[in-house]
Amino acid sequence: MAKRRTPLPVCLLSVLAAAALTAADPSAAAAAPAAAVPVTAQAATAAVPTTGFRFVDVTGSGGVVLKANVIAPSAAGRYPAIVFPSSWGLNDLEYIAQAKTLAGRGYVVVSYTPRGWWSSGGEIDTAGPKDMADLSKVIDWTIANTAADPSRIGAAGISYGAGISLLGSAFDPRIRAVVMMSGWTDLVYSLYGDQTRHQQSAGLLQLAAALLGNAGPDLSGKLADFTANRDIAQVMAWAGARSAATYLDAINANRPAVLIANSWGDSIFPPNQLVDFYGRLAGPKRLELRPGDHAIAELTGVIGLPNAVWSSAYRWFDQYLAGIDTGIAGEPGVLVQPHNAATETYPAWSSLSSSVRRYGLGEIRWWDGTGLLGGAPGGGWSKTLPTELNTTADGGVVLLTNGAAALTGVLPQIWLPTVDRLRAGVWAAERPSTPLRIRGVPKVHLNLTGTAAQGTVVAYLYDLDSLGNAKLVTHAPVTWLGTAGGSRSVDVALSATAYDVPAGHSLTLVVDTVDPLYYDANAPGGTVTVAGGSYVDVPVR
Structure with a gap:
């Protein structure tokens, strides 16, 4: 029972x-x-x-x-x-x-x-x-x-x-x-x-x-x-x-008419x-992504308050069940609400970004424990990370962290100097004079040496201001499950996002080996070394 x-x-x-x-x-x-x-x-x-x-x-x-x-x-x-x-x-x-x-x-x-x-x-x-x-x-x-x-x-x-x-x-x-x-x-x-x-x-x-x-x-x-x-x-x-x-x-x-609505931080x-599923749907379709965590974007509608997700649902059912032309069938099929910009529409997911900008990971500076994020991926350097040791960089608490961000409009934030450079790798980009409009799925490529047969790393992409405040734009873990240790490359697709890094702010990458959101495959007392040739690909408009 x-x-x-x-x-x-x-x-x-x-x-x-x-x-x-x-x-x-x-x-x-x-x-x-x-x-x-x-x-x-x-x-x-x-x-x-x-x-x-x-x-x-x-x-x-x-x-x-x-x-x-x-x-x-x-x-x-x-x-x-x-x-x-x-x-x-x-x-x-x-x-x-x-x-x-x-x-x-x-x-x-x-x-x-x-x-x-x-x-x-x-x-x-x-x-x-x-x-x-x-x-x-x-x-x-x-x-x-x-x-x-x-x-x-x-x-x-x-x-x-x-x-x-x-x-x-x-x-x-x-x-x-x-x-x-x-x-x-x-x-x-x-x-x-x-x-x-x-x-x-x-x-x-x-x-x-x-x-x-x-x-x-x-x-x-x-x-x-x-x-x-x-x-x-x-x-x-x-x-x-x-x-x-x-x-x-x-x-x-x-061929049902399918409306998919979700949150960036689910x-x-x-x-x-x-994204791939939506692209392969053959019938009438629509994809809407908004800030928040699981079931947060539509929550106010559940209790009967005005809500954008439910408004789209009304229009969708009116169009495809009731026979009322609501106009939604003729609108661009992808609607995104960026974290810090006005709502945008696109004819397809691939239209969100106009180019991909590659940021190479550079050598870690001895005086501040930070490397340059930018330029061509260079070699001749490495950064060793201990396993099983957490840092202040993490994805937060399921439902609560991103849910609160959706309600307040403020993304999860850390003070970057608190990230222990003995436990994490940190790379910060130059501060551009124009905003960086991230749209889509950023991808991180890491060349690793000295790894165990199995292990995990977690990559975080931050918006860093001049005072050291870092807002979490997106993140994801990646695990390898091999049969032997040594050198390997791993690729991780960070969670899809839409975010404008303001002018004068630095796009910043943090890599460590532990996040409470996930089980990791690291052995206690081990290390993972990030080496030259690593980079981040960022889809931008």
């Missing part, structure tokens, strides 16, 4: 959702299937009358009972419908505010709690085949028991609900439009990006499952294997079977995985 104890953030969201439910019309009659007269969703701001919410049990795959709620326009007719699977650790109350809004715009809205969570039956399937079958069962129920038009079905969600919705569009061709907010396309990358296990994010998912769900032996076993770093091939195969990228051909064959599902 699912446990009912809830951590504070989940309780808070539930309370806010319950408040939205109370604000709904509690006395309205439940929806009944209406005559098959197509009705166009309302693009106007005035809401149409709705049925109010009713709570229902939906029989999922294998007879598992899924808890759900439904709200719809009260007038007779057939309406486009949207199905919302709830997020990891939350339940079908999550979307109460948005369900009410969408029903008022002319949609049937069914929200449900996936199997294994809260009062829904079964064990957590982590967007596996049982969850896919459940989604289709919910669609079946929606068509049979509401005023939903079978030819106009959409699916949407945040995080876990987002992943289920996008994956579902590969298995159920009735899903004609998807809005995926803070979701994943490659669960293998989310767990093992650049062969580095993501410690804090996986731990948070494991904690939520233990507190609020019925993990069962499948999920519990895979998380235990992940934590112990064993049976890696089996864990990756399990994760691959739960990745939309695995089923891209099927999604393209069904510490659970980093955004790089979305």
Whole structure:
């Protein structure tokens, strides 16, 4: 049986959702299937009358009972419908505010709690085949028991609900439009990006499952294997079977209209995985990236406040389910909100940057422990880093660090002189007279010597002002898993970003071997040496 104890953030969201439910019309009659007269969703701001919410049990795959709620326009007719699977650790109350809004715009809205969570039956399937079958069962129920038009079905969600919705569009061709907010396309990358296990994010998912769900032996076993770093091939195969990228051909064959919205600093599902997937989508598509961490950009919309992500969702569903020309189909397909600049649009991801600027890593100066970042990559120097020793340079705390940055507009910051030069390599560029507009995925190439067979380094790109204050622009770890030590080269794609380094500031690279966000593969007491020929490629406009 699912446990009912809830951590504070989940309780808070539930309370806010319950408040939205109370604000709904509690006395309205439940929806009944209406005559098959197509009705166009309302693009106007005035809401149409709705049925109010009713709570229902939906029989999922294998007879598992899924808890759900439904709200719809009260007038007779057939309406486009949207199905919302709830997020990891939350339940079908999550979307109460948005369900009410969408029903008022002319949609049937069914929200449900996936199997294994809260009062829904079964064990957590982590967007596996049982969850896919459940989604289709919910669609079946929606068509049979509401005023939903079978030819106009959409699916949407945040995080876990987002992943289920996008994956579902590969298995159920009735899903004609998807809005995926803070979701994943490659669960293998989310767990093992650049062969580095993501410690804090996986731990948070494991904690939520233990507190609020019925993990069962499948999920519990895979998380235990992940934590112990064993049976890696089996864990990756399990994760691959739960990745939309695995089923891209099927999604393209069904051609749903897909809107992907995420955050630059998503510490659970980093955004790089979305870029290639978006580029290979064949149907109508849109990619939106904003500052923040996992589920932060869309959070205010969950509690019913105006929100840019949800506004895009309305326009997307109006365009591709309701038949209303909102103009979004004719707009550039990529929208980015840089950390410190106005929102920009581009026809494709490749259009973000106009060139790539290479910054060679230079010899470390003896008087300040800093090397020059810039010019051609030169040789004849090296910098040795100890393993298992952290510095003040790190990626912060999952959800909290980048989440706070999104709410305050201030990126995570350190005072660069506090970075111990005996534990890290630091390279700073000259201070240009014009801003440096970074757009895309910076990449770091490191030539390493004296390495063990396995090891990890972490690269951080900072914006350094004249007082030593360094704002974290982007970062990523990279791990090598060889059979012998010695010299090697490693390449790491830093997390995608859009940031303007102000004129007079220095683009600065820090490399060390430890970050609390990740498990590392370093042996205690060892060293890693960065050598000449290393460089950073920065995409710029």
